[in-house]
Amino acid sequence: MSVLSESLREKIRALFPNYPNKRAVTLPALHLVHDEMRQVSIEAIREIGQLLELHPSEVHDTMTFYNFFKDEKHPLGKHRVWVCRSIACALRGGEELLAHACEKLHVGPGETTKDGRITLEFAECLGACEGAPCVLVDDNCHMNLTPESFDELSKTL
Numbered sequence: 001m002s003v004l005s006e007s008l009r010e011k012i013r014a015l016f017p018n019y020p021n022k023r024a025v026t027l028p029a030l031h032l033v034h035d036e037m038r039q040v041s042i043e044a045i046r047e048i049g050q051l052l053e054l055h056p057s058e059v060h061d062t063m064t065f066y067n068f069f070k071d072e073k074h075p076l077g078k079h080r081v082w083v084c085r086s087i088a089c090a091l092r093g094g095e096e097l098l099a100h101a102c103e104k105l106h107v108g109p110g111e112t113t114k115d116g117r118i119t120l121e122f123a124e125c126l127g128a129c130e131g132a133p134c135v136l137v138d139d140n141c142h143m144n145l146t147p148e149s150f151d152e153l154s155k156t157l
């Protein structure tokens with residue numbers, strides 16, 4: 001039985017006309033699978049390889065190169081929270097904010113809370129330095145955070 005749903009397969013196939021060849025769809029396909037399944041399992045890698053006519057090791061190489069995708073041993077939580085630690089944020093309390101988030105959520109960077117609600121990550125510059133320190137929650141950037149406002153934000157997730 002396939003781990004990729006037919007609708008997910010169709011979304012991947014729908015990308016083909018936008019790229020010069022199937023190999024070039026590797027990264028967008030990984031994103032589609034990762035977003036929907038919150039992980040990319042070994043079986044998903046095999047099936048992506050079949051769709052793209054690539055050896056699974058080629059898909060795996062791309063996946064692991066970026067250190068962004070989670071595997072089945074470390075699936076993503078419902079929300080992914082990135083705390084910026086680059087210079088502008090670091091100068092305005094980003095490191096302390098990350099330490100606070102780790103303590104509050106009882107996880108280290110790259111880990112997911114026991115209830116599967118939040119995966120905490122550190123990020124390099126999020127491109128919103130004017131609002132340092134900032135945190136990206138899924139696709140939304142939150143600026144000028146304090147430990148207190150981080151706590152309020154995390155309660156909404």
Ligand code: FES
Nearest residue numbers: 084086089126128
């Ligand atoms: S340094 Fe944090 S957003 Fe740029």
